[in-house]
Amino acid sequence: MSTxxxxxxxxxxxxxxxxxxxxxxxxxxxxxxHLERPACPRAAAGFERTPGDASARVGxxxxxxxxxxxxxxELLRGARQVLLGGLGLDVAGMRAAVRLAEQNGxxxxxxxxxxxxxxLRVLQRQGGYNTTxxxxxxxxxxLLLTGTTxxxxxxxxxxxxxxxxxxxxxxxxxxxxxxLRRRLCYLGQVPRGRDARRxxxxxxxxxxxxxxxxxxxxxxxxxxxxxxxxxxxxxxxxRPTTRExxxxxxxxxxxxxxxxxxxxxxxxxxxxxxxxxxxxxLVQELNLRTRAAGLPLGGSDGAATAVHVCTWQSGYPLRVxxxxxxxxxxPQTHTAxxxxxxxxxxxxxxxxxxxxxxxxPRRAPLVxxxxxxxxxxxxxxxxxxxIGTPGLDHAGSMFRCDNVISLRLGxxxxxxxxxxxxxxxxxxxxAPPSRRTGSRx
Amino acid sequence: MSSxxxxxxxxxxxxxxxxxxxxxxxxxxxxHGRIQKAPKRHTAPxxxxxLSGHIVMPGGIDIHTHIAGGKLNLARVLMSExxxxxxxxxxxxxxxxxxxxxxxxxxxxYRYTELGYTACFEPAVLPFNARxxxxxxxxxxxxxxxCYVLLGNDDYLLRQxxxxxxxxxxxxxxxxxxxxxxALAVKVVNPGGINAFKFNQRSLDxxxxxRAYGVTPRQVLLAxxxxxxxxxxxxxxxxxxxxxxxxGGIDTTLRTVQALEGLPxxxxxxxxxxxxxxxxxGFSSGATRLAELVNSxxxxxxxxxxxxxxxxxSTSGDSMHQYDAGHHAAHPRKWVCMDIECDAGCGVVPFRxxxxxxxxxxxxxxxxxxxxxxxxxxxxxxxxxxPNGAPFESYPHLIRLLMDSSFRDDMLRTIHPEAARMSAxxxxxxxxxxxxxxxxxxxxxxxxxxxxxxxxxxxxxxxDITVYKPQRxxxxxxxxxxxxxxxxxxxxxxxxxxxxxxxxxxxxxxxFDPSIRRALRPYFERHMSMRLEHFELAAEEIENGGAS
Ligand code: SF4
Ligand SMILES: [Zn+2]
Numbered sequence: 007m008s009t010x011x012x013x014x015x016x017x018x019x020x021x022x023x024x025x026x027x028x029x030x031x032x033x034x035x036x037x038x039x040h041l042e043r044p045a046c047p048r049a050a051a052g053f054e055r056t057p058g059d060a061s062a063r064v065g066x067x068x069x070x071x072x073x074x075x076x077x078x079x080e081l082l083r084g085a086r087q088v089l090l091g092g093l094g095l096d097v098a099g100m101r102a103a104v105r106l107a108e109q110n111g112x113x114x115x116x117x118x119x120x121x122x123x124x125x126l127r128v129l130q131r132q133g134g135y136n137t138t139x140x141x142x143x144x145x146x147x148x149l150l151l152t153g154t155t156x157x158x159x160x161x162x163x164x165x166x167x168x169x170x171x172x173x174x175x176x177x178x179x180x181x182x183x184x185x186l187r188r189r190l191c192y193l194g195q196v197p198r199g200r201d202a203r204r205x206x207x208x209x210x211x212x213x214x215x216x217x218x219x220x221x222x223x224x225x226x227x228x229x230x231x232x233x234x235x236x237x238x239x240x241x242x243x244x245r246p247t248t249r250e251x252x253x254x255x256x257x258x259x260x261x262x263x264x265x266x267x268x269x270x271x272x273x274x275x276x277x278x279x280x281x282x283x284x285x286x287x288l289v290q291e292l293n294l295r296t297r298a299a300g301l302p303l304g305g306s307d308g309a310a311t312a313v314h315v316c317t318w319q320s321g322y323p324l325r326v327x328x329x330x331x332x333x334x335x336x337p338q339t340h341t342a343x344x345x346x347x348x349x350x351x352x353x354x355x356x357x358x359x360x361x362x363x364x365x366x367p368r369r370a371p372l373v374x375x376x377x378x379x380x381x382x383x384x385x386x387x388x389x390x391x392x393i394g395t396p397g398l399d400h401a402g403s404m405f406r407c408d409n410v411i412s413l414r415l416g417x418x419x420x421x422x423x424x425x426x427x428x429x430x431x432x433x434x435x436x437a438p439p440s441r442r443t444g445s446r447x
Numbered sequence: 448m449s450s451x452x453x454x455x456x457x458x459x460x461x462x463x464x465x466x467x468x469x470x471x472x473x474x475x476x477x478x479h480g481r482i483q484k485a486p487k488r489h490t491a492p493x494x495x496x497x498l499s500g501h502i503v504m505p506g507g508i509d510i511h512t513h514i515a516g517g518k519l520n521l522a523r524v525l526m527s528e529x530x531x532x533x534x535x536x537x538x539x540x541x542x543x544x545x546x547x548x549x550x551x552x553x554x555x556x557y558r559y560t561e562l563g564y565t566a567c568f569e570p571a572v573l574p575f576n577a578r579x580x581x582x583x584x585x586x587x588x589x590x591x592x593x594c595y596v597l598l599g600n601d602d603y604l605l606r607q608x609x610x611x612x613x614x615x616x617x618x619x620x621x622x623x624x625x626x627x628x629x630a631l632a633v634k635v636v637n638p639g640g641i642n643a644f645k646f647n648q649r650s651l652d653x654x655x656x657x658r659a660y661g662v663t664p665r666q667v668l669l670a671x672x673x674x675x676x677x678x679x680x681x682x683x684x685x686x687x688x689x690x691x692x693x694x695g696g697i698d699t700t701l702r703t704v705q706a707l708e709g710l711p712x713x714x715x716x717x718x719x720x721x722x723x724x725x726x727x728x729g730f731s732s733g734a735t736r737l738a739e740l741v742n743s744x745x746x747x748x749x750x751x752x753x754x755x756x757x758x759x760x761s762t763s764g765d766s767m768h769q770y771d772a773g774h775h776a777a778h779p780r781k782w783v784c785m786d787i788e789c790d791a792g793c794g795v796v797p798f799r800x801x802x803x804x805x806x807x808x809x810x811x812x813x814x815x816x817x818x819x820x821x822x823x824x825x826x827x828x829x830x831x832x833x834p835n836g837a838p839f840e841s842y843p844h845l846i847r848l849l850m851d852s853s854f855r856d857d858m859l860r861t862i863h864p865e866a867a868r869m870s871a872x873x874x875x876x877x878x879x880x881x882x883x884x885x886x887x888x889x890x891x892x893x894x895x896x897x898x899x900x901x902x903x904x905x906x907x908x909x910x911d912i913t914v915y916k917p918q919r920x921x922x923x924x925x926x927x928x929x930x931x932x933x934x935x936x937x938x939x940x941x942x943x944x945x946x947x948x949x950x951x952x953x954x955x956x957x958x959f960d961p962s963i964r965r966a967l968r969p970y971f972e973r974h975m976s977m978r979l980e981h982f983e984l985a986a987e988e989i990e991n992g993g994a995s
Contacts, residue, residue, distance in 0.1 A: 018981060108537060129524065130524065132781050134783055135785070136785045138786070139788070139976040140790075141645070143976060145645060145789075178606075262646075262647065293770070299786055314520055318551060320545060321545035321546045321551040322530060322545065331536040332536040332543040332545065334531075405579075411576070411578075411977070
């Protein structure tokens with residue numbers, strides 16, 4: 007198989023965690039692929055990518071792949087504290103990353119580790135009740151988008167849950183089933199510009215614009231309103247206004263299955279925890295009488311995949327250090343952000359099959375694995391190794407935004423750069439550690 | 448030792464119930480991963496292991512253990528502080544990992560092997576989570592694996608039942624689903640109830656209609672049990688019934704057994720479905736009643752789901768009852784539930800079972816009463832519903848409780864006195880023999896799962912063998928097998944891993960009319976969130992433990 011000439015149908019898309027599986031592509035003129043349908047700017051850009059200079063580098067110098075692997079291995083071998091970050095990977099890539107971390111005593115964290123952790127921390131503290139895309143599609147009659155329009159980061163979100171145009175027939179139910187009367191509510195961020203056009207068809211029935219700062223109080227007011235039947239008093243200048251909140255409170259009361267969706271990546275770090283806590287509290291309050299569930303959106307660029315694979319392999323959802331020979335979980339300390347800036351970090355391996363952005367600021371020498379060509383801003387000590395993108399250059403499996411579901415992605419051609427798993431394994435074989443703290447042998 | 452060499456296990460006392468061998472000293476010749484016919488003169492073994500004075504059994508088979516899938520990962524995440532109590536470093540053989548109640552995948556394989564188990568079956572695989580389960584299987588070394596796919600709360604099936612579709616169609620659907628998910632059997636959890644909970648029904652009894660579809664749990668059970676039977680699945684419908692954990696649930700359980708109308712069925716973790724509401728506290732044992740019925744119904748097998756005292760976490764597809772349990776009994780006070788993909792749901796609730804809690808103590812009593820009152824060991828399988836009742840690490844302790852009545856008496860004195868007083872245990876002097884233990888942990892599960900080459904030591908059987916050094920204290924004996932052989936290779940010695948292997952995945956291939964795909968495709972496009980062909984697992988996602 008080289009690049010097929012004819013159109014490719016039912017392609018699974020890796021470029022956000024919705025993993026849409028209905029794409030039609032045609033081979034482009036210059037080696038990339040053209041998205042025929044459906045419309046999605048993010049997917050179109052991802053598939054259009056044309057393979058540039060695919061050579062590996064040490065410093066600024068193009069070198070053969072093996073030489074770069076050796077250089078990478080040497081950097082890692084000499085280092086006492088290694089950050090293995092980015093983790094924009096498929097399942098096989100993530101398996102290889104965990105193996106490498108085990109061998110070299112590295113810390114694992116994803117590029118979106120802060121947002122992932124914001125959700126996980128609330129879950130670990132108080133649990134929650136969540137749902138998945140097909141449930142939203144068939145059962146939700148109130149979709150509460152909080153602090154996000156969803157489509158800004160997941161372009162086809164409303165499409166995928168059939169929220170465009172009211173359903174002509176009933177979704178689920180037996181003989182007496184009636185079509186769902188669905189309502190869409192924006193709490194916080196409301197769509198603007200291109201995003202607004204994308205949302206127009208979905209016909210939002212409620213808009214409660216406000217700042218992120220206001221979200222915890224607004225959500226708490228709704229929860230208390232549900233509990234007591236009455237909204238707590240608030241200052242008349244506050245947004246959303248009491249009147250707006252009352253409208254939403256009524257909608258919540260009438261809904262049979264409310265889904266509250268959010269995107270932790272869009273919350274300011276200092277607010278994420280309180281907003282997410284308030285969202286879970288609202289869902290749990292609703293569940294006392296009707297049915298409701300949360301939908302934490304996120305997981306793009308391999309984040310959902312990284313969390314899952316790391317959890318079943320180490321027992322923990324990332325932010326794990328293998329420095330002592332066994333996995334240690336510390337979500338406050340074992341963070342990419344901190345380790346990038348720490349003088350104690352002696353080497354960084356950053357692997358991302360989706361983005362070509364070396365982490366910065368950073369202090370230690372970098373081994374960068376991303377699709378070619380080599381990104382700018384690499385230093386003299388840094389090493390670059392090209393990798394392919396799953397679902398484009400090689401086959402692979404990935405987890406979707408709702409975490410339970412995974413899909414198999416195919417290869418669209420066979421002359422792309424190697425899979426990250428392959429390159430990570432090569433580095434591991436070339437870098438047997440000079441010492442292994444804590445190991446028994 | 449390469450698999451092509453001959454190994455002779457000489458002189459062990461063999462317990463091989465499938466072949467009627469009860470503690471007879473004998474030799475076993477292993478080659479090509481299998482047990483060979485009696486040693487021939489010209490086949491000089493490459494290696495002889497003297498097992499005189501040892502006990503030899505087939506490798507253990509766990510018919511119901513939650514070892515993979517999304518709910519396990521949720522449990523690991525929710526209970527990270529508990530994971531941290533059990534850090535496990537790697538060595539030249541083992542990968543590092545963590546956890547005792549919900550061990551990381553590789554640890555699960557290591558620890559089961561070190562306990563003498565060679566095959567484990569994950570009983571609750573949501574169709575849309577099957578891909579993940581096989582991925583985790585691939586990362587769970589040594590043991591053989593297999594899974595049961597969950598049906599009976601999927602909106603598709605309920606729609607078909609509501610529309611009174613012909614049984615043929617349901618059979619094709621079930622068989623296709625087994626094939627598509629790489630499953631070995633079919634399980635139903637709270638038939639129709641998980642679905643009803645999504646429509647805000649908070650409980651659903653056997654003959655209560657689902658509000659949306661008008662379908663009752665009885666209809667779901669009958670449809671699935673007969674479809675599984677009709678399509679020749681060796682393991683009958685694996686049933687987690689209605690009303691789990693409810694005082695008075697025993698009545699539902701008895702009616703459920705009767706509702707099967709003689710169809711073969713497996714009732715799982717019956718301890719949790721065996722609660723009466725007699726007594727001052729409205730909570731009592733239904734063990735006598737259940738045992739009486741099961742003893743008389745040859746079509747039914749059970750596993751117990753015994754609890755042990757201590758901290759654990761329960762993971763179940765039964766979101767309806769886990770939601771309730773979360774509110775009332777979670778310890779620590781946090782829990783996660785999910786509605787999943789018009790397929791089913793899940794609930795993860797941490798529990799701490801305490802000696803001094805009346806309810807917990809009585810649960811412990813009920814599990815043992817059932818073990819002792821159920822007469823036919825071929826229809827009783829040992830389980831703690833790992834990790835729901837207790838982690839699998841507690842099996843040796845449980846085996847001792849079954850084999851040693853005075854030990855049982857000692858333990859009974861440590862639990863809540865009122866539960867002890869209500870217990871029938873003092874009068875039950877039965878002690879399981881090694882032969883019976885070999886049935887409930889090996890031969891029985893293999894037979895029930897249709898694994899002809901497993902669970903026995905006759906010629907042609909897969910050479911999965913566990914050897915114990917006899918000890919007065921059976922707990923110690925079962926905790927550290929002297930030898931464990933997987934596919935004829937020595938993989939553990941004195942309770943410590945010595946070699947690695949991958950283990951295989953067992954699956955069934957029931958026949959179905961391929962045109963079922965035509966019927967399902969538009970349904971998938973309209974209601975599901977992926978296309979049918981992306982839902983179906985490719986063979987290479989399942990074979991060889993899913994490694995690809
Ligand atoms: S929404 Fe996401 S997954 Fe779907 S086509 Fe666009 S980028 Fe790809
Ligand atoms: Zn179970």
